[in-house]
Amino acid sequence: MSLVLPAPRVRLSRDDFLMRLGVVALVVVLLLMVGLPLWTLLAKGFEDRDGHFVGLANYAAYFSTPALFISALNSFQVAAVCTVIVVPLAFLYAYALTRAVLPLRWLFQGIALIPIFAPSLLPGLALIYLFGNQGFFKAWLGGGQIYGFEGIVIAQVFYCFPHATLILVTALATADARLYEAADALGASKLRVFFTVTLPGAKYGVISAALVVFTLVITDFGVAKVIGGNFNVLATDVYKQVIGQQNFSMGAVVGMVLLAPAALAFGIDQLVQRKQVALLTARAVPLVPKPKAGRDLFFTLFCIAVSIGILAILGMAAWGSLIKYWPYNLSLTWANYKFETFDANGWDSYYNSLAMAAGAAIFGTALTFVGAWLTEKTRAFYLLRDLVRFLAFLPMAVPGLVLGLGYIFFFNAPSNPLNFLYATMAILVINTVAHFYTVGHLTAITALKQIDPEFEAVSASLKVPIWRTFMRVTAPICLPSILDIAIYLFVNGMTTVSSVIFLYSPDTKLASVAALNIEEAGTTAAAAALCIVIVLTSAAVKALHLLADRFLLGRLQAWRRR
Amino acid sequence: MSYLEVRNLQKRFGDITALGDISLDVAEGEFVCFLGPSGCGKTTLLRAIAGLDPQTAGTIQQKGLDVSRLPPAERDFGIVFQSYALFPNLTVADNVGYGLVSRRQARAAIAKRVAELLALVGLPDAGPRYPAQLSGGQQQRVALARALATAPGLLLLDEPLSALDARVRLRLRHEIKALQRTLGVTTIMVTHDQEEALTMADRIVVMNAGAIEQVGTPQDIYRKPATAFVADFVGSMNFLSGTLEAPERVKVGALALACPPQPGLATGTKVRFCIRPEDVRVRDLPADSINLLSAEVAELDFIGAFCRATLKAGEVSLLADFSSNLIRDLGVEQGRKLDIALPPDRVRVFAA
Numbered sequence A: 001m002s003l004v005l006p007a008p009r010v011r012l013s014r015d016d017f018l019m020r021l022g023v024v025a026l027v028v029v030l031l032l033m034v035g036l037p038l039w040t041l042l043a044k045g046f047e048d049r050d051g052h053f054v055g056l057a058n059y060a061a062y063f064s065t066p067a068l069f070i071s072a073l074n075s076f077q078v079a080a081v082c083t084v085i086v087v088p089l090a091f092l093y094a095y096a097l098t099r100a101v102l103p104l105r106w107l108f109q110g111i112a113l114i115p116i117f118a119p120s121l122l123p124g125l126a127l128i129y130l131f132g133n134q135g136f137f138k139a140w141l142g143g144g145q146i147y148g149f150e151g152i153v154i155a156q157v158f159y160c161f162p163h164a165t166l167i168l169v170t171a172l173a174t175a176d177a178r179l180y181e182a183a184d185a186l187g188a189s190k191l192r193v194f195f196t197v198t199l200p201g202a203k204y205g206v207i208s209a210a211l212v213v214f215t216l217v218i219t220d221f222g223v224a225k226v227i228g229g230n231f232n233v234l235a236t237d238v239y240k241q242v243i244g245q246q247n248f249s250m251g252a253v254v255g256m257v258l259l260a261p262a263a264l265a266f267g268i269d270q271l272v273q274r275k276q277v278a279l280l281t282a283r284a285v286p287l288v289p290k291p292k293a294g295r296d297l298f299f300t301l302f303c304i305a306v307s308i309g310i311l312a313i314l315g316m317a318a319w320g321s322l323i324k325y326w327p328y329n330l331s332l333t334w335a336n337y338k339f340e341t342f343d344a345n346g347w348d349s350y351y352n353s354l355a356m357a358a359g360a361a362i363f364g365t366a367l368t369f370v371g372a373w374l375t376e377k378t379r380a381f382y383l384l385r386d387l388v389r390f391l392a393f394l395p396m397a398v399p400g401l402v403l404g405l406g407y408i409f410f411f412n413a414p415s416n417p418l419n420f421l422y423a424t425m426a427i428l429v430i431n432t433v434a435h436f437y438t439v440g441h442l443t444a445i446t447a448l449k450q451i452d453p454e455f456e457a458v459s460a461s462l463k464v465p466i467w468r469t470f471m472r473v474t475a476p477i478c479l480p481s482i483l484d485i486a487i488y489l490f491v492n493g494m495t496t497v498s499s500v501i502f503l504y505s506p507d508t509k510l511a512s513v514a515a516l517n518i519e520e521a522g523t524t525a526a527a528a529a530l531c532i533v534i535v536l537t538s539a540a541v542k543a544l545h546l547l548a549d550r551f552l553l554g555r556l557q558a559w560r561r562r
Numbered sequence B: 001m002s003y004l005e006v007r008n009l010q011k012r013f014g015d016i017t018a019l020g021d022i023s024l025d026v027a028e029g030e031f032v033c034f035l036g037p038s039g040c041g042k043t044t045l046l047r048a049i050a051g052l053d054p055q056t057a058g059t060i061q062q063k064g065l066d067v068s069r070l071p072p073a074e075r076d077f078g079i080v081f082q083s084y085a086l087f088p089n090l091t092v093a094d095n096v097g098y099g100l101v102s103r104r105q106a107r108a109a110i111a112k113r114v115a116e117l118l119a120l121v122g123l124p125d126a127g128p129r130y131p132a133q134l135s136g137g138q139q140q141r142v143a144l145a146r147a148l149a150t151a152p153g154l155l156l157l158d159e160p161l162s163a164l165d166a167r168v169r170l171r172l173r174h175e176i177k178a179l180q181r182t183l184g185v186t187t188i189m190v191t192h193d194q195e196e197a198l199t200m201a202d203r204i205v206v207m208n209a210g211a212i213e214q215v216g217t218p219q220d221i222y223r224k225p226a227t228a229f230v231a232d233f234v235g236s237m238n239f240l241s242g243t244l245e246a247p248e249r250v251k252v253g254a255l256a257l258a259c260p261p262q263p264g265l266a267t268g269t270k271v272r273f274c275i276r277p278e279d280v281r282v283r284d285l286p287a288d289s290i291n292l293l294s295a296e297v298a299e300l301d302f303i304g305a306f307c308r309a310t311l312k313a314g315e316v317s318l319l320a321d322f323s324s325n326l327i328r329d330l331g332v333e334q335g336r337k338l339d340i341a342l343p344p345d346r347v348r349v350f351a352a
Helices: A014-044 A057-064 A066-099 A105-117 A121-131 A149-173 A177-185 A190-219 A222-227 A234-244 A248-275 A293-321 A348-377 A382-397 A400-412 A417-421 A425-435 A437-450 A455-461 A466-477 A479-495 A511-520 A524-550 A552-556 B042-050 B092-096 B107-120 B136-148 B166-183 B194-200 B218-223 B228-233 B324-330
Strands: A323-325 A329-332 B004-013 B016-026 B031-035 B057-062 B078-080 B154-158 B186-191 B203-208 B211-216 B238-246 B249-252 B255-258 B270-275 B292-302 B306-313 B316-323 B337-341 B348-351
Touching (some): A014 A400, A014 A425, A014 A437, A057 A066, A066 A149, A066 A190, A066 A248, A105 A524, A121 A149, A121 A293, A121 A524, A149 A293, A293 A323, A293 A524, A348 A437, A348 A524, A382 A437, A400 A417, A400 A425, A425 A437, A437 A479, A455 A466, A479 A552, A511 A524, B031 B166, B107 B136, B136 B166, B186 B194, B203 B228, B211 B218, B228 B238, B238 B255, B249 B270
Antiparallel strands (some): B203 B211, B238 B249
16 A cells, blocks of 8 residues: 655754755845845846936947957957966976975965965056066167067966965865876876876866956956056956946946856866866875975975065065155165055055955955855755856856956935945945955855765754854864965955946045055156055964964864864 | 554655555663665665655654654754765864753853763863864764764664774774763664674564564574575575475475474475584594485685585585584694584575
């Protein structure tokens, strides 16, 4: 006898109810922060200046304006060339860090990260000092000039290098020594081992690094703004259309064109990542490089050369910021750090940046971590959890400039009850959190996946509310990852230009934007000074983080020790 | 009335049926093992009983109360997972007292109860240490103490011993069983280890492909397997293919072998004639023994306490376990010819 029974629906516990409520709230917040601004932007591209629907007219106008279309080709060209240069360079550097025995390895690793702490206009400024109209080495260019394609490429290589290196170090660090021993035992040549073991193992890392560099270059705004000269790219076009010509509809169209390659690269990366299976099983033996004179010497020299390149650009900006009147009077001065001489906001823009970055770090970390926890731990409720995942992933594919533009359209609309946020510090914080949401979300998800999935089941069986387990167990265990997210948001909050350029008001101008304005007004030295202050601040915060990790966390996390 | 009544329980994941129509009763104070290969649905059934992965259809009653629709937090159970799921950042004492703190008990009362529980599991001094500082077996006991702290009516153990090495596993089997007997707590344990199930359980539920194959005492399961699957999964078994010639006779190749009466099977049915290797007799065989065969030792594998012989009787090949004594006494060796008997009362017959 087989009874057909109606499926009993399980009643929701208090925890289930609260968590579902949390997921709903998260969806609403993410829709406001990411979904609706982008939707408004999309719609704006189909309207004329007065807000009437005009279908594809703007797009038709865009593609029939040669000047605008050429920018798109320029962007692609620059991005392609940078990718071809950065990826091999970063691969060798990452290979040196992971597979060779280097003296002062930690130092080389640290130097490679420096560009992350700088706004993207810093390398542009340094190049102006070196090769600009009054640059030291202008003669080297033999009548050519640094403003334009070459300048953008060099500055972008500097700016993208750490991003590619980080990905490739991760890809190369996860190697199984047993594969190399097997290859050795089978008598494979070094070259054959490289092409059959090393490269396949790092394949996905290489693809990922290439896509990241391509996207960074195509969406970056600071470099092209400073050193692009008459060489127009998509990112500068958006700025010109919106700020210069106040043509918001055309700005939206260029924004959508800018979104396409970034979204495409992101899509490809997702497909590739899905194919990747864990190479490092629990039984793998980590590869520890053994000393080998010739190889180690080569890679040490290589790392020194790259490090000198990075330090030269940073050092040039720092030196330039201290010089009285480049290149005629090279005596040193602090005058360029008296920002009130160059910009009405003076040092206030720096304090604004500090406040904004701190706000993004605090609120952003809380939102991303709690959000990731809700997505991971809520029982059933699949549809909305998938929606959260989608919304959390979206910002990664969206250039900051595009998101910023979406914010203008969405939050500035008089009909939006949230438009009181416009031109406040809050909107800068919200925008920055949204712009950098994905990485924090993924970091939190990874951390949460590493802890035992049965903690919540145990809590339920012991009748302990789930939020209590979150506070007492989950969050403390994930503390290192939570700090990582906070630092990531802080550093990006300090350096970001692209998404906030449309959103600041005179009172809330940020240091990175001020640097751009000062540079625009022609005072390279003060712009460099402001960039250096930003670099020092983010680097100092990162250093504090490392110290805290080593000493404070060591004490708080005694339970990790065996 | 039984303590736990599972009725017509079903669990589907999309088109996949993980549990098909399971009904089961567990008496109060009983120790029941769900035994089966991986993917048989034993853990799914345990998690449905806990409310962690609710069933698609069917009901569960605990102590006369229908808990089918209750979330886990409103059911009465303690659980130990294969991973133990100890909170790594809390001390052993805080782990054990985790469920007590939220019940707003006085701090001294909690401390006393924690000490009591740690003594119960044989770790009276582990309180201030962190889980990572304990061995696997010790962590297992802490998890058990934590699950028992709130004095649940039902204790659920999900493969609690499979992450431990063999020696510790053996010792903990006895300790858990003894503890369960002392406390009298109704217990369900999921395991894929038949030896574990045989030594610990009062009753075993053998599962396969989302269905129950047999429920019975360890002796029943071992001696009288109800299906070919149970016969094969629990212990070793010779399977000889043949045809049922008469209600009490199976034709295997050229041999006609006697078996217990098979009222359920029609003559002429293709069957499998089964006997366990240790039930193959060689010593003190009367000349008129039933199922007397002459066989040759084709292979002899040394296992330790006994040897497993592969015997050839005509075209039939079967395994037999011989004790070291027997091997010495009879001088069994490869190539040796032996008379063997397959006692009909030890034989099981299943439809092929």
